[in-house]
Amino acid sequence: MTECKQQHNPEECTKMIVPVRDALEILNGKWKLPIILSLTFGAKRFKQISKDINGITDRMLSKELKDLEVNQLVKRTVHDTFPPTVEYAITEHGKSLEKMITELRNWGLEHRKQIMGNN
Amino acid sequence: MTECKQQHNPEECTKMIVPVRDALEILNGKWKLPIILSLTFGAKRFKQISKDINGITDRMLSKELKDLEVNQLVKRTVHDTFPPTVEYAITEHGKSLEKMITELRNWGLEHRKQIMGNN
């Protein structure tokens, strides 16, 4: 933070924000977190994930899984059975999310305390 | 994480997600991060923040500052001068964001490396 002197160079600061944005975008939207959580308990098939997450439509599940796959957080594997089955699993890179999510969660819990306390 | 057995009790998991959501929501939107960043360099007046942040409208700045104030991350102070001046400053609680933002930033930087590497 200290190396970013916004008062003199706002452009520098914009650059500092970009990776933060990247991280936030990964978890953005209504369904990313539930999907990641569902998969932390092991690889699952499309329908299984769908059943785990209350209210998600096939459309959104498909879209979000694709997004996570593009970001190499989830691996999609097609098994050569009949009928074909597809399995989704968290990648090693995806597991690195856990620490960040824990940090967010801890801050969120502290924030609740703060808000509840002062009113 | 380990205490949340989604396969048996999806409701438990929803609860685990809530504080994470709270944290994400705080930084959500296009302008929260730039505003917070602008104020980390000291208290500023409305127009000063507005000038720091390229493209923000008065409407959005006003709205986002209110939001941050409600969440006790920013303190609004009206000085009894003429014409009245208003100063915004990060609160102690607001300063606790810095650690979380750093974590997000670090993950984001690692993520870039990962994505750039494997393709």
Add this chain to the structure above:
DNA sequence: CGGTATCCCCATTGATACTG
């Protein structure tokens, strides 16, 4: 089973103008 294609709604944001 594992998805797509279409259509629609509404919440967030932007643009612009105005005010105590």
Add this chain to the structure above:
DNA sequence: CAGTATCAATGGGGATACCG
């Protein structure tokens, strides 16, 4: 200076139907 009011646009997400 420090905002508010009003209206328009954009896009994320929902509902439903269909497909290989």
